[in-house]
Amino acid sequence: MSNLAGLSAFAFGLQAFVTLLVILDPPGATPIFLALVAGRTQKERVRLAWQGAGVSLLVIVTFALFGKFILNYLHVSFNALQGAGGLLMLLIALELLTGKDSGSDSESKDVNVALVPLGTPLLAGPGAIVTTMLYVQYAHTTQMKLAVAAAIIATHLIIGLTLMFSTKILGMIKESGVTLMARVAGLLLGAIAVEMVVTSIKGFFNLA
Secondary structure, X not given: OHHHHHOOHHHXXXXXXXXXXXXXXXXXXXXXXXXXXXOOOHHHHHHHHHHHHHHHHHHHHHHHHHXXXXXXXXXXXXXXXXXXXXXXXXXXXXXXXXXXXOOOOOHHHHHHHHHHHHHHHHXXXXXXXXHHHHHHHHOOOHHHHHHHHHHHHHHHHHHHHHHHHHHHHHHOOOHHHHHHHHHHHHHHHHHHHHHHHHHHHHXXXXXX
């Protein structure tokens, strides 16, 4: 990524936008989000969609500004951060696979769905955090920094819109379809979690 410093502010911001959009992957998060909000009303689903995007934005911005300081102060490596995120996602995946997440317990649970696993680590995971920190590091001018900020905001607007419009799918499928979606989402989330843990272990032991 060292060649980023030679790009114009517009090209720099555009590349940051495309990279973050691919890493955050709104379409990939959609089935997991739908499984988590299946038992909610349409109004609650829309609120949770934007809450999840907002949490992801907050985490990304926080690490963009203070990430290096936070990790150095706590003596935490990116590998450890990735491993912890993977284990957290694995717990949620097991709940979806076993059907323990009923999706209708309480309002406080609604907030938890937006915070974990949607906002973080599914959206604002280690990959997105590290990528954002690298782009901030190579943003040497004010225009480039503003371009990165615009890229981060635009990405999360797309995430919020994607999740919000995806909630209409739940009105078209029956309860059995929702159950099937939850199981598939749990399987996908479990695969992502295992991949994160394996990558973390490889990083710890410098394996190829």
